[in-house]
Amino acid sequence: MKISIAQLNYHIGNFEYNKSLICSSIHKAKAEGAELIVFSELSISGYPPLDLLDRYDFIERCSRTVNEIAIECRGITAIVGSPVINKNPEGKKLFNSALVLSEGKVIFSANKALLPTYDIFDEYRYFEPERNFNIFTLNGKKLAITICEDLWDEQLFDNKFEKTRLYTVSPMEELNAQKPDIVINIAASPFSYTKTESRENIFRGKAKKYALPVISVNQTGASTELLFDGASVIVDSKGNIYHKLPYFEEAVFTFDTEKLSSEPATSNKKTDPVELIHKGLVLGIRDYFRKSGLKSAILGLSGGIDSAVCLCLAAEALGNENVRSLLMPSRYSSEHSVKDAVELASRLNTRYDVISIEKPFSAFEEDLAPLFAGRERDVTEENIQARVRAVLLMAVSNKFGNILLNTSNKSEAAVGYGTLYGDMAGGLSVIGDVYKTDIYRLAEHINRNEEIIPENIITKLPSAELRPDQLDSDSLPDYRILDNILYQYIELQKPPEQIIEDGADADTVRKVIRMINFNEYKRYQAPPILRISSKAFGAGRRLPIVARY
C-alpha cells in the first residue's frame, strides 16, 4: 500500500491555516499515488490546545473543519487528529481521536487510551481514555491506529522514582490480538535533547516485539515554549529504520509498505544534540513571532555570552534586519563590554543603539536617598540598574513594536541570579532551558564555520557588572559544579543525599538546593522558556511557592 506521512507545523486554533496545510498535503499525496495520508495528533486544532478544549465553540470549530477536510478526500483516505465529543453519559467530555476520512465522511475513529499527565502533559484534564480497541481495514490492509502515548506504555523516565509502566493497559497488546498488518502512530511529541534516541527506540521496540512495521507521524514547529522536532520515523517489521523525516522541518513523504524491508531509504546518522538545540531554538523564536503575527525583536546586549548567543539565534530566526539591540552601559561596565557588543552587532549587521543608564539610575538614587539614608548599598542598587535597563528596552519595544527577548540562562534562573522586572523581563526566554556550560557549546557551534561571536565574549569571566569588579563566581559555585548539581536535582530529581553520595560537595549541594527552592517565586513570573530538556522551568515543572522544603 502506498502511504504518505505529513509532518507539518500547525497553529493552535488557526483552523483555516491548519486546514489549508492539510488539504494541500492531501492533494500532493494523491498526485504521488498514495492511498492513505497520515497527519499527526490533534492536527486539526494544533497541539497543545490546553483549556481551549474546555470551550464548546472551539470543539465545534474542530468538528466543522474535519468535515470540510473530509470533502477533500476523494480517491484518497486521510487520518487526522482531532478532539471529538464523548457521547457517553459518564467520563470526561472529549476523546483525543484519530479520524479516518474518506469520500466526504468520517468512516472510522480510534481514541487515545493512554493519556500522559506528567511534565508538560495534561491530557487527562480534557480527555476520557478509550477502553475498547479496534482495527481499521483499508484496501485489505489491517491498520492498528494508535495515538502517541498509546505506544509508550513502557518507558524510562529521567526521574528514577517514576515507574516504567505508568499505565495498567497496553493498547498494542489489545490491538495485536486482532492481527494487524501495520501500526500507525500519530503523535505530538515534544523535543528534548536527551530523548531523541529513546523515542526511536520505542518505535523500533514495538516493531520488533510485534513483527509489524510502525509508521509514526509527529508534528514539527513551536507552540509558545514547546518545540516539536518532527523526526517522524518509518520502521520495518524487524525494527530497522527505513526512513526518518528531518528534524524541525515540514515534510511530506510517500512510500510503499511493500518495500519497507528491502531498501532502507535513509542512513540513520547520529545527530549532535547541540546542533538540534540550535535548530530548535531558532525555530522556537521564529514560530513565536510568525504565529503571533509579530516581526521584530529587541534585546539587551551586554557584551556577555548569553545575550550574544541570543542575538545570533534571533538574527538567524527573524533576519538581521528584524533584530535590534540596546547597549546600556553603567558606571560599572567594563570597557570591553560595549566594544565586544558593538563588534558582534556589527558582524551580524544588526542595528544597535547605545544608551547609558546613568541618568535614570542617578535620578532613582536621588529620589530614594532620603528613604535610604544611613543604609549601606546592597543588592537594591544592583537591581535598580537591571530594572532601568528593562524600562528602556520595554520603552523601545512599546514604541516600535519589537518584542523583548529574554536572555537569561537556566543556571541563573535555577538559583535566582537575576532581577525580577529587570533582566528577567521579556516576551520569550530564548535560552532559559540551557545551562551556562551548554551556552558555551552553543556559542562554539555558532562559531563552527567562522568567528561570529568575538572570542573575547566567550573567554571573559562571567559578570553581571552591577558593582565594581563583580564576578558571577563571587556569588555562585563554578558553573561546571553548579550545572552538575542542578541537572541532578532538576532533571533527574535525585534526593540531595544521593547527589552528595554521587560525589558533589555536601555544603554546596545544600546551598544550591536552598537557592533553587527559595526562588520559585521569581520563576513564577518568568516569561515562557523555549524547552529543550526533559525538565524545563515553566508549565512542566509545578512547585508551590509558599512551602518549606
Add this chain to the structure above:
Amino acid sequence: MKISIAQLNYHIGNFEYNKSLICSSIHKAKAEGAELIVFSELSISGYPPLDLLDRYDFIERCSRTVNEIAIECRGITAIVGSPVINKNPEGKKLFNSALVLSEGKVIFSANKALLPTYDIFDEYRYFEPERNFNIFTLNGKKLAITICEDLWDEQLFDNKFEKTRLYTVSPMEELNAQKPDIVINIAASPFSYTKTESRENIFRGKAKKYALPVISVNQTGASTELLFDGASVIVDSKGNIYHKLPYFEEAVFTFDTEKLSSEPATSNKKTDPVELIHKGLVLGIRDYFRKSGLKSAILGLSGGIDSAVCLCLAAEALGNENVRSLLMPSRYSSEHSVKDAVELASRLNTRYDVISIEKPFSAFEEDLAPLFAGRERDVTEENIQARVRAVLLMAVSNKFGNILLNTSNKSEAAVGYGTLYGDMAGGLSVIGDVYKTDIYRLAEHINRNEEIIPENIITKLPSAELRPDQLDSDSLPDYRILDNILYQYIELQKPPEQIIEDGADADTVRKVIRMINFNEYKRYQAPPILRISSKAFGAGRRLPIVARY
C-alpha cells in the same frame, strides 16, 4: 462513638509544623474522650504539594512523619491524609491515601479513587486511582472512608459543556454495598464564593441518598494563591447539617455520633459572599507572609479604589505597623489622588512616603528622545510611568524586605489594562480574582461600621492618570457591562454567540474577547492571584499564548 474532627491550617513540606499541629489535636481530642480523630486530605504534606510529589525524598519524609504520629495515637485512633507509594508494578507511583493510625501503627488505608484533574487540580499527574473499596470497622462501627472528590462523582460545573458525571466509578455505590454506618470524607477543597452551598449540598445529598451520616473534614488556610475555607460539616443521616465548623479558621470539634439526629448543634445561617471573600483575602495575605517567613508588605497607593482596598486588607492581615505604602504622583496626577491616599493611610495608621516620579520619568524621556525623535507620544510614555513606580516600589522592597503587593483587579487583568513590569508587578496579587464591580462591594463591606476608605476614593471615576484627563472609560466599556461579559466568558465559558444571544452587545462582546485572548502573554507573567472564584487567572486556567482564537 465519639469523634473529633480537626480543621487545621497546614504548611506544605513543613513536616515538623504539620506534625505538631496534628499531635496537639490528637491530645486535645483524647482529653475530650474521642475514640477517633479525623484530619484532612494530605494533612501530612500539606495540600497541594504539586511536583514535590515527584521527589522520593519528599515521600520518604511523609512516611516517616506518619510513623512518628502513629506513635502518638495511644488510646485513640486517627485518620490522616498522606501520599503513599503504589507498590504495584504498573500505574502512577503514588496513592492519595487516608491512613488509619492506632497504637503506633498504620492499621488501615483507603486510597482516593476519583482524582480531580480540572481547574487547579492535577491529581492524576501523581496518583493512581484506587479500584478496590473496603470498609474499616472501629469499635463496632463500620466506616466508609472517602477522600474529597470520591463523593463528587456527580456535580454541576459552571461550564455547561462539562459532564455532571466526570467519572465512570461511584465510590459510595461500591462502599454502600458493604453496609457502612458512617461516611467520612477527608478533603482539601478550595474556596470559591459561588461554591460554598453546592459543596454542602454534595454532602447532604449523599447522606440522604444512603441514609448515613456524613462527616467531612476540610483544611483551612492558604497555600500561595489557593484559599481553603474549612467549613467542615457534619450531616446527619437525613441530610440535615448537625454542625458546621467556621470559615477560614482552625477548629477541633468533638461530638457523639449517637446524638447527631436529636439535636442540631448549629443553625446554618446563610453566609454573605462578600464577607467570605473579605475573610479569605485577609487570610490569603496573612498565610503568604507567615508561611514564607515574611513580615511586612509595601504597595503603591494611587488614590484609587483598588489600592485602597488592598491597603485595608493588608493592614488587617499583617498589622498596620507592617504595611507601608508609596504615593508616587506624576505630572498627570490629580490633586485629590495624593490627598485621598494620605487620608486613607493616616486613618489606618500605616506608614506612607511620597516620591514624585518626575525625575526618573524625565531622565528616561531625555535618554530616549534621540531614538523617539519624530514619533508621537503614545502608550509607551504611560508604561514608562507605571514602570518607574515599580522600580521605586521594588527598591524599597529590596532595601527593607517589604514584599510588594500587587493591586490589579480581575477586570484589568482580563483585558490587559495594565503594564507588565509596572503596575502588574508584585509578589502576590491580592484582588486579581475580584472584578472591578465587586471591588466596590468589598469597599462597602470594609466601610460597613465606619468610613475607613474615604468616600471620594469610592465615588471618583476610575482613572490610571497616565495622561491628562485620562479615564478608564476612554478605553474600556462601563465596568458593569465589561464584568458581565467577562464573567460569562471566563467563569461560565459560554460561547461568544451565546453571550450575545443572552443580551450583550455583539461588537462589545467580540472586542472584549479579543482583548482577553490577546493578553494571555501578560497574564503569564503576573504574580500568583488569591483565588476566590471558580475560574481565576493562574494555575487553574491554562491557555496557549501563541494561538489564534
